[in-house]
Amino acid sequence: MKWLVSLAGAGLVVLTLRDLFHTLWHPTRHGGLSRLVMTALWRLARRFRAQRRVVGLVGPLAMVTVVGMWALTVVLGWAVVYWPHMPGAFTFSPGSQAAQEPALLDSVYLSLVMVATLGLGDITPDEGWLRLVSPLEALVGFTLLTATVSWVLEIYPALTRRRVLAVRLALLRDSDPTPRQIDCTAGALLLDGLATEVVRVRIDFTQYAEAYYFHDGEDHSSLAATVGYAATLARRGQAARRPEVRLAGDVLTGALKDLAAVLDQRFLHTGGTATEVFAAYAADHGRSPARS
Structure with missing residues (x-):
């Protein structure tokens, strides 16, 4: 059961990376999430009477929304990967209160730390496969950051x-x-x-x-x-x-x-x-x- 939950989290991360790839690097540039968010915000803004003032915010606001959703799904996806194995497969620093927190909260915290490449070290993985997966999340976080910058510089x-x-x-x-x-x-x-x-x-x-x-x-x-x-x-x-x-x-x-x-x-x-x-x-x- 633990592995099924972890696989579900990994699937969420893969879906996010697929959408990022199709939005930024695929030849047709036809990302599903970005297109859905921008179309929805555009249609919503068109309903307002103050059309020019409101519609002018759609593009920038939609880009911020899409990037935020990418970051959120990556963090949650990796947190779900860690969750079934928390706290048994991890080591907590001496004096840390993290082990007393709910496992899901610790998992989200660790995911945020890794995706932001902070590496605080108060929670570290013990099992071999987790020691490989955690740095991979940091790499995805760096990719998300550079992709966002390149998106802005291209548009x-x-x-x-x-x-x-x-x-x-x-x-x-x-x-x-x-x-x-x-x-x-x-x-x-x-x-x-x-x-x-x-x-x-x-x-x-x-x-x-x-x-x-x-x-x-x-x-x-x-x-x-x-x-x-x-x-x-x-x-x-x-x-x-x-x-x-x-x-x-x-x-x-x-x-x-x-x-x-x-x-x-x-x-x-x-x-x-x-x-x-x-x-x-x-x-x-x-x-x-x-x-x-």
Whole structure:
């Protein structure tokens, strides 16, 4: 019976590590826990009237919540591993009151000490397999810490790329270049550059799906509010006389369709055209789509 309880605790730890791996390192970046928490918080925040103030907290709050849940399940999982063998398989330092505490409390305490890599030494394992398992928990704790730091360092550059594209589209929307102004070499370079940035953002939504749940603030930095104008520029490029401009317009159109497909498949589920997906994207972020 003791080994069944310990195996249940080990299974909880493995499930947590699997979710961490799928969230941070798997090619599809499709972690179950992180996606569930962020989707739930996003939908909850959308119900509040003070939408922009509340929704702006969803992304950071969801990341903190997910990391906290990872840490909690790792600590509890290892505590369950120790629990059936406490106190018989452990040595307590002289004068320690730990042995007089409930076994579950001692197990949680030891798990916290090990996952935080403190190594206080007032409770130490005696049995050989526990002497191997305890340092392994410290290694998992260090991995959790470094994974959290890398997650933060990865997500914010992705947000910056998205906001740079949004501001660039907002500036172009304000200047509103005519079809004649786009029908030149500079216009082809402009459309090609936009296509490259759209592809980068599309990859970011695939690799960092949690970035979708971060609010972009003002309209000029909100891709949800400006991405529709990129389709307008693409259509103007496709109608140009110069072949290089038409080609750039086709490339931008393809990049936008690819971005819309990712947004619809992973977040919106409208089953509509690219224009309808971008309109749904704007509505989901509390924005009005860019004018055509």
